[in-house]
Amino acid sequence: MFAKTYGSTTFGVDGILIDVEVDVSYGFPAFDIVGLLDTAVKESKERVRTAIKNAGIKVRQQKVTINLAPADVRKDSPGLDLPIAIGLLTAYGVIPQEKTEHCLFAAELSLEGELRSVHGILPMAINARAKGFTKLFVAGANVNEALLVQGLTVYAIRNLADLIDVLTGKKDCAPAQPPDQGLSLADDSLQDDFADVQGQFIAKRALEIAAAGGHNVLLAGVPGSGKTMLARRLPSILPSMTQQEALEVTKIYSIAGFLKNNSGLIEQRPFRSPHHTISATAMIGGGSIPKPGEVTLSHNGVLFLDELPEFSKSTLESLRQPLEDGVVTISRVHASLTFPSRMILVAAMNPCPCGFFGDADKACNCTPNEIKHYTRKISGPLLDRIDIHIRVPRVAYNELTSVQPAETSAAIRQRVTKARDLQMQRLADYKIFCNAQMSHAMLRKTCHLTTGAQNLLGLVFKKMNLSARSYDRIIKVSRTVADLDQSGDIQDRHIAEAIQLRNDVGLDTL
Ligand SMILES: Nc1ncnc2c1ncn2[C@@H]1O[C@H](COP(=O)(O)OP(=O)(O)OP(=O)(O)O)[C@@H](O)[C@H]1O
Numbered sequence: 037m038f039a040k041t042y043g044s045t046t047f048g049v050d051g052i053l054i055d056v057e058v059d060v061s062y063g064f065p066a067f068d069i070v071g072l073l074d075t076a077v078k079e080s081k082e083r084v085r086t087a088i089k090n091a092g093i094k095v096r097q098q099k100v101t102i103n104l105a106p107a108d109v110r111k112d113s114p115g116l117d118l119p120i121a122i123g124l125l126t127a128y129g130v131i132p133q134e135k136t137e138h139c140l141f142a143a144e145l146s147l148e149g150e151l152r153s154v155h156g157i158l159p160m161a162i163n164a165r166a167k168g169f170t171k172l173f174v175a176g177a178n179v180n181e182a183l184l185v186q187g188l189t190v191y192a193i194r195n196l197a198d199l200i201d202v203l204t205g206k207k208d209c210a211p212a213q214p215p216d217q218g219l220s221l222a223d224d225s226l227q228d229d230f231a232d233v234q235g236q237f238i239a240k241r242a243l244e245i246a247a248a249g250g251h252n253v254l255l256a257g258v259p260g261s262g263k264t265m266l267a268r269r270l271p272s273i274l275p276s277m278t279q280q281e282a283l284e285v286t287k288i289y290s291i292a293g294f295l296k297n298n299s300g301l302i303e304q305r306p307f308r309s310p311h312h313t314i315s316a317t318a319m320i321g322g323g324s325i326p327k328p329g330e331v332t333l334s335h336n337g338v339l340f341l342d343e344l345p346e347f348s349k350s351t352l353e354s355l356r357q358p359l360e361d362g363v364v365t366i367s368r369v370h371a372s373l374t375f376p377s378r379m380i381l382v383a384a385m386n387p388c389p390c391g392f393f394g395d396a397d398k399a400c401n402c403t404p405n406e407i408k409h410y411t412r413k414i415s416g417p418l419l420d421r422i423d424i425h426i427r428v429p430r431v432a433y434n435e436l437t438s439v440q441p442a443e444t445s446a447a448i449r450q451r452v453t454k455a456r457d458l459q460m461q462r463l464a465d466y467k468i469f470c471n472a473q474m475s476h477a478m479l480r481k482t483c484h485l486t487t488g489a490q491n492l493l494g495l496v497f498k499k500m501n502l503s504a505r506s507y508d509r510i511i512k513v514s515r516t517v518a519d520l521d522q523s524g525d526i527q528d529r530h531i532a533e534a535i536q537l538r539n540d541v542g543l544d545t546l
């Protein structure tokens with residue numbers, strides 16, 4: 037007999053529907069699965085066979101052929117165990133074929149027949165709904181993720197024997213209900229507040245502008261000046277994610293297998309701070325079946341690279357494409373995948389190996405060659421992709437010991453959110469969220485400079501020999517400064533602040 041069921045696998049950040057075709061015929065007993073299988077799916081037949089036996093179903097040994105289509109998609113999800121088992125039981129006549137119509141099955145099976153959760157349920161569910169499926173059967177631990185997709189009835193199933201009873205009408209199963217609240221990615225970062233940082237007004241202002249417009253930032257300064265401390269507080273002033281942004285992030289974490297505790301929608305922006313020994317592959321994503329890297333895991337959030345010059349040159353250079361395009365493309369023999377990677381990059385560094393180059397009070401004891409060697413890894417093109425370069429000086433004693441409380445993250449966040457709302461309204465037609473994402477054409481259409489601002493920019497352009505890219509970046513940052521000022525036009529003071537934020541470190545990149 038022949039039967040057909042449906043399962044799913046993932047490709048990049050999307051789900052792909054897999055047809056499971058099962059044929060059971062008379063002949064020499066055999067059990068073959070074909071269709072470009074990865075090891076996890078090749079091993080599936082042992083799990084399925086044993087799980088069916090342990091579910092108490094006895095079937096006669098026959099010639100079983102299973103085809104997973106489309107044949108040109110590599111199948112790597114152990115979640116195909118369940119549709120294979122259901123397909124087999126349907127072909128044997130245990131489950132009526134009509135009971136599996138419009139149903140998608142996605143779970144791994146244990147030898148006992150228990151359903152186990154799998155990665156990537158959210159993209160699988162989104163794809164299933166788009167393809168017209170109405171029912172989704174998953175393990176209990178995947179339920180909340182699946183329920184994020186509206187228009188699908190989700191069933192949490194404990195084991196194969198239960199599912200057989202449900203599909204044969206012996207047992208009822210109530211659809212699962214949505215959870216009450218979402219998940220935050222890094223709860224402890226919520227305790228970090230800008231109120232802890234004394235002084236450093238320029239650096240805080242720079243981070244406020246970065247948060248408002250989604251701009252990349254480089255913080256350079258002497259050891260102990262608070263660069264790491266400042267950068268770790270950036271998530272606390274970022275505006276909350278839109279529903280669409282939250283879904284994008286949850287999809288990525290679902291595929292990477294980082295959604296824990298049966299979590300639902302991720303509502304807090306990601307903050308990733310990989311160690312400087314990270315490889316280029318771990319940074320941009322990779323593996324024989326590519327998995328998302330740090331640039332993708334920080335999508336819609338913050339990627340913090342502390343001690344920037346300590347990262348390997350290849351890792352830093354690999355950042356150029358994701359920073360420019362907002363996506364990263366990874367090519368392998370079997371597939372070329374694109375992952376989203378639109379984040380705020382925050383980089384921190386000392387200006388030289390001893391850390392005191394340019395310090396007002398302490399002399400730097402590095403030779404020019406040592407400084408050159410230290411900063412050489414950070415190439416011009418990489419620095420050019422960072423809109424705001426800011427020097428973080430040593431905090432003054434009277435500021436550090438001041439009893440005046442510093443401004444809280446909540447107060448800064450209010451201004452950031454207002455500025456971001458203005459941008460969202462202005463950029464709604466272009467389907468982007470913030471000023472940093474504007475292309476040259478969008479910039480020309482949406483940014484209006486007053487005559488005073490034009491004159492100032494013209495003057496600076498000639499004096500400092502600006503490149504076309506720097507010109508665009510200065511306008512983008514000044515647009516954000518104007519948004520924080522709730523100003524429709526870009527005025528000369530906005531341009532002046534943007535220029536200062538670009539050239540403060542002394543690394544000559546303008
Ligand atoms: N502005 C500040 N207000 C209050 N505490 C501060 C401030 N700046 C630094 N500190 C204190 O100094 C510690 C060290 O700061 P931090 O690690 O951020 O320095 P850093 O600039 O990253 O140094 P390095 O270059 O060595 O990495 C902080 O944990 C904090 O306790």
Ligand SMILES: [Mg+2]
Binds near residue numbers: 342
């Ligand atoms: Mg530090």
